[in-house]
Amino acid sequence: MTNSTNKPIVVPIQRIETNTPSTKTFILKVPSIAQQGKPGQFVMVWTFDNEIPMSLSNIDPINELIGISVKRVGPSTEKMHFMREGSLMGVRGPYGSGFKIVGSRILVVGGGVGMACLFPLILQLIEAQKSVTVLIGALTKEELLFQKSLQEYTKYDNFRLSIATDDGSMGFHGLVTELMNETLQKKTFDQIYACGPELMLKTAFNIAESQNIAFQVSLERYMKCGIGLCGSCCIDGHIVCKDGPIFDSQVLRTMNEFGHSKRDPSGRLIPMTD
Ligand SMILES: Cc1cc2nc3c(=O)[nH]c(=O)nc-3n(C[C@H](O)[C@H](O)[C@H](O)COP(=O)(O)OP(=O)(O)OC[C@H]3O[C@@H](n4cnc5c(N)ncnc54)[C@H](O)[C@@H]3O)c2cc1C
Ligand code: FES
Structure with a gap:
């Protein structure tokens, strides 16, 4: 719309x-x-x-x-x-497409400013009475986006929050995907949602695949028109602004560029570095 x-x-x-x-x-x-x-x-x-x-x-x-x-x-x-x-x-x-609300035991994994697109999803999941565990990762505790707002929701029985910082200044000392691995050893989930730097998303997807858990992710590609006309946001034949930015496991499995390459403003394919 x-x-x-x-x-x-x-x-x-x-x-x-x-x-x-x-x-x-x-x-x-x-x-x-x-x-x-x-x-x-x-x-x-x-x-x-x-x-x-x-x-x-x-x-x-x-x-x-x-x-x-x-x-x-x-x-x-x-x-x-x-x-x-x-x-x-x-x-x-x-x-673009929104997240599809599926499953009942939900894990949400956000890295850095990736929490921006996940925040309204988390509120929707809490309201829908899903069991929701959120993992937020950032370089330092100061860069944890929406941590204070989310902390308030821990008063609800269906909501859990865990933090990972690269420098160890708050919560788990390490990458949010390492915390994800640890969390999956303790608890079972039937749906994972993720947003953040693409190399982090690729790792998170590989973990989800190894445990056979359905996965939805928000991808970023260079956008000019935003409405499916110019083709600048293409990834493996998918138009991210129209077919995405949310993609699920089924589509991600067919993508060669996910976690490997992206297009610069001129349309040239360049290696993914973050
Ligand atoms: C669907 C989608 C949702 C996004 N949501 C957020 C968000 O919620 N918060 C946030 O901070 N950022 C978000 N971004 C990224 C944001 O669009 C870029 O950080 C921004 O365009 C950078 O512009 P700049 O001129 O400040 O930096 P530049 O120096 O021009 O670019 C910095 C980085 O941003 C990328 N970028 C620049 N222009 C675009 C563009 N037109 N389309 C896509 N990427 C671009 C560049 O490739 C580069 O990696 C989103 C991107 C996409 C595709
Ligand atoms: S930004 Fe033009 S087709 Fe997606």
Whole structure:
């Protein structure tokens, strides 16, 4: 579902939350996206000189608000980090497939800013009374996205949260995929959802496959149109902005590029390095 014109809707930023030293969440009032958006979908964000994809990290149809959580990595995200409440931002969408809600014993694995697309999914799973275990990984405790908000949900019997940091500053000392391995030795799950750096996702997928557990992942590829026209986001013949960004085990098994290569802005295939 899209807005009927695919033109950006320009709105003032309602609120800005600083989540970590590198990530800020921007809250916007966009009724059409707030009402149609589903966990796992994304919007194209227009910064008036560029347009970049961002997952919906907050979907609030009652107050007609959406959130995007932006990690500062280059020119466009840097520009967004300089914006203030009241500054204008353009958005179009929501685009792409959302996560499919399946299974009852759920493991959610998020690395870094990958938690952005998982956060609304987690809320949906808790509300649906699923048994939910979330593993959050980051380089340091300061970079753990949404850790404080998620900590509050541990009051519910159906929700567990574990932390992994690469430097050992909080929780498990090591990679979130190592924590995933450890968690799977203690508990059984029938569905895993993951988002984060692609090499982490590839490892997580291999672990899920070795244990025969269904897996859904959000993939990122270079996007220009966001609506299936330009082909810049192709992976093994799949159009990520339209067929994805959520892909399940069945499709991932057929992909050669997943965890190996991606296309640069000119369409050239380059090795995956993170
Ligand atoms: C479906 C999807 C959802 C995403 N959700 C989030 C999110 O919730 N939060 C977040 O912080 N980031 C998200 N990203 C990544 C985000 O789009 C890039 O970090 C951003 O475009 C970087 O732009 P830049 O100008 O700041 O950096 P640059 O220096 O231009 O690029 C930094 C990195 O971002 C990638 N990138 C740049 N432009 C694009 C583009 N048009 N499409 C895809 N990747 C690009 C580059 O390939 C490079 O790896 C998402 C990407 C996709 C495809
Ligand atoms: S970004 Fe143009 S087809 Fe996906």
